[in-house]
Amino acid sequence: MERKCRTLKAKRFQSWFFGKQKRADLFRRSETSVRTDEGRYKNDFSIESLEMAPGVISEELRIFVGTWNVAGRSPVGSLDVDLAEWLNPNDTADIYVLGFQEIVPLKTATVIGAEDQTEATNWNLLIGKTLNDKYGCPWLTPTVHPVTNENYQYNRVPSKQISKDQHRYKLMASKKMVGVFISVWIRRELLERHEVTHVQVCSVACGIMGYLGNKGSVSVSLSVGGTSFCFIAAHLASGEKKGDEGRRNCQVSKIFKRTFFPRLPEGGGKFQPLSILGHDQIFWFGDLNYRLYLEDNLARELIKEQDWEALRKFDQLRRELEHGGVFQGWKEGNIEFAPTYKYSAYNCNRYSGGIPCRAGEKQRTPAWCDRILWYGKGVRQLSYFRSESQFSDHRPVSALFSTHIVAKSANTEMPPVPINRTKIVSSHSLAEKLCTFAPKREFP
Numbered sequence: 001m002e003r004k005c006r007t008l009k010a011k012r013f014q015s016w017f018f019g020k021q022k023r024a025d026l027f028r029r030s031e032t033s034v035r036t037d038e039g040r041y042k043n044d045f046s047i048e049s050l051e052m053a054p055g056v057i058s059e060e061l062r063i064f065v066g067t068w069n070v071a072g073r074s075p076v077g078s079l080d081v082d083l084a085e086w087l088n089p090n091d092t093a094d095i096y097v098l099g100f101q102e103i104v105p106l107k108t109a110t111v112i113g114a115e116d117q118t119e120a121t122n123w124n125l126l127i128g129k130t131l132n133d134k135y136g137c138p139w140l141t142p143t144v145h146p147v148t149n150e151n152y153q154y155n156r157v158p159s160k161q162i163s164k165d166q167h168r169y170k171l172m173a174s175k176k177m178v179g180v181f182i183s184v185w186i187r188r189e190l191l192e193r194h195e196v197t198h199v200q201v202c203s204v205a206c207g208i209m210g211y212l213g214n215k216g217s218v219s220v221s222l223s224v225g226g227t228s229f230c231f232i233a234a235h236l237a238s239g240e241k242k243g244d245e246g247r248r249n250c251q252v253s254k255i256f257k258r259t260f261f262p263r264l265p266e267g268g269g270k271f272q273p274l275s276i277l278g279h280d281q282i283f284w285f286g287d288l289n290y291r292l293y294l295e296d297n298l299a300r301e302l303i304k305e306q307d308w309e310a311l312r313k314f315d316q317l318r319r320e321l322e323h324g325g326v327f328q329g330w331k332e333g334n335i336e337f338a339p340t341y342k343y344s345a346y347n348c349n350r351y352s353g354g355i356p357c358r359a360g361e362k363q364r365t366p367a368w369c370d371r372i373l374w375y376g377k378g379v380r381q382l383s384y385f386r387s388e389s390q391f392s393d394h395r396p397v398s399a400l401f402s403t404h405i406v407a408k409s410a411n412t413e414m415p416p417v418p419i420n421r422t423k424i425v426s427s428h429s430l431a432e433k434l435c436t437f438a439p440k441r442e443f444p
Helices: 002-024 108-112 120-134 188-192 244-258 298-306 308-312 317-325 422-426 430-438
Strands: 033-035 041-043 055-068 094-103 169-177 180-187 196-203 218-225 227-235 260-263 272-275 281-287 368-373 378-384 397-408
Touching: 002 260, 041 094, 055 227, 055 281, 055 368, 094 120, 094 196, 094 227, 094 260, 094 281, 094 308, 120 169, 120 180, 120 308, 169 196, 169 218, 180 218, 180 227, 188 218, 196 260, 244 317, 260 308, 281 397, 298 308, 298 422, 368 378
Parallel strands: 055 094, 227 281
Antiparallel strands: 033 041, 055 397, 094 180, 169 180, 196 218, 218 227, 260 272, 281 368, 378 397
């Protein structure tokens, strides 16, 4: 009798698990899937589209997104760090969004100790100098209310507070969690043309024991005109052993589940949480740490031949994008550059390890760890490249995007049509449950 009862419970659990996995796992089907009352599925294209009310117009916007793991090195007093090559695409951008990893060494004191904003400030000063010197503008000027606190509510920049200097970039938001750091800069001309509202930040720690900040994400949410943007800078679990990609997938699901931004409805009332997928345009970037399903010697041979097409076939993240359990429906540009990790040492252009392996070097198969993804209709990638700074054992990666924002007409105050995505938000709880079947062990 007891055995029959256990068998019945097992069958019920199996039926529940596979039924839920089939019906509601956002990552194994399009993130736009919504269940109808009849049990069928339809596509909610509102996530990908820019829904507009009467009286609004569309305008092109260019966004530069960059990511760089700086291996715990400070830019202060270093002659090796120069952001000019990294931040200088052929075309200038309206918004610069930069994500960094390991801006402090990942030691016990920095992981479990109090947050120190010193290195975040140092990097922001260097970014501001690079962006504004690019146009011959002074850069040691106050920022326009930069958002750094998750409880900060920012509505817009009063036009009277914006001086008439040309092409100066202003720091709009900045957030640091241990070594993960995001910095968002907006061109002054854009601030003069459009309202930049609802600027908020959020951090999610999912490192050691699942809750320390050596791994995780820092995110920025903002709206330009009537279009909402979400930028997620992430640092995921390292490791190239079998099963390590499962830990990375689990962390991605945790970031989806835990990232929310309080948003006050247009008509007033209570704050409503806005999830990552609740935004119109979403960019996810960072040291995502996905590796190659390929032996070290074969990977190095393909790199030597610069056969990027053949090498891409073994890329873990590429497989996740096409067939896997996370990032289904997201997009990435075609990679036409060498793997960005791991280089032997600072000021060195040789990959670590190999045969023969130098004394003291870590044996690591080169991989495209540093990536930039996007989600949302109307986003077009103009370029995707790596820079050649030898400041770190990673190479910086950048992408330039063209997108469109919904601009409110001067003849109307009508806001964009609100989009109800409560079903989509709630389904991430299942993704978290499914993660319990992945390995739980975490490494620094």
